[in-house]
Amino acid sequence: MARPSRFDTDQFLDAAVRLAAASGPAGVTMSAVAHEVGAPSGSVYHRFPGRTALLAQVWLRTVERFQEGYFAAIEVEADAWRAGRAAARHVIAWSRAHPEEAALLLYGAEDFGRADWSEEHIRRADRGGRRVRAALGSLAEGLGAEGARAGERVTLAVIDLPLSVVRRHLRAGLPLPAHAEDLAEECSAVLLGPPAGASCSGGEE
Template sequence: MARPPRFDADQLLDAAVRLAAAGGPAAVTMSAVAQAVGAPSGSVYHRFAGRPALLAETWLRTVERFQEGCHAALVRESEPRRAARAVARQVVGWCRAHPEEAAVLLYGADDFGLADWSEEHTRRADLGNKRVFASLKALAESLGATDEPGRARVTLALVDLPLSVVRRHLRAGTPLPPYAEDLTEECTAALLG
């Protein structure tokens, strides 16, 4: 019924992730993505309304994949303390398995032009954040953390600390050391008392 597409959205997003990992969000230009897959710029504009849309989808696809992995690790364990350690381990493991997407994750939505996103993209981001926030709050409560510093500590132990471990190595361009998962799990356990 119509000419078959030579370049689909995922293929373009893969290239965008690669570019962002190598040179930051600024390196993700419409022409750079086009050139990376050997397409003319027109094809990129056919898939994405503009650069803000491309950046939004690049960020959202990455974050959603990451969050999916975390959620799976979380529901796999029922005992709170074990669940917390599993999530911390999962964060590092996912980054080891997907170094380029991990590099994207270490930036923020702001760096991907959050301010210029369409309402739909903004909503998708909000929805994801809300889900994560709810999970964290539930886990924090079952760990006995009720006040604000307590919740902050849980977030630190489960999310920020594992990402810090990853950040140091990705920024330096070196691969994650073999002990990264163990180190992270021990630190998370130590923080949760």
């Protein structure tokens, strides 16, 4: 009977997240991950054929975990204006709960070697990207935001602006302040405009 493995894939990916948060993508090597886990290098190569596959897996697992909650935050609200505010809050709340993963996502897929990824990994990344674009498109439609400029404003409100709050603090090695979620939501609400049925002077009831 085969002996059960002492290490599983998630342990190696968790180690890769810690290394990326501390030293960037360059810090994620096969030997560094093995050392971080306390495993022989062969155990890492048993699960990942090489560093490119390891980088792809750690990036994709992290971004997909973030997106799962992000889509849920948007979809739980029937009203597009509230959904946009919830999405902005989620960026901050998820980053607060997962600071190492958030630090990793401050880089891009290209920093994790996307140009050399397998077709399977690229398809997986593209599938997530399409889902994000579809969600933003639906949100813009629900808000009545028509045209390229309006679409950019929605993206700024629910992605770029809250990420800038996360980036500024995490890159400085500082925790996110207690007011970060509220601030992101307030700024998002301004960019998204008044809720449906509200006057410009009346605000939300």
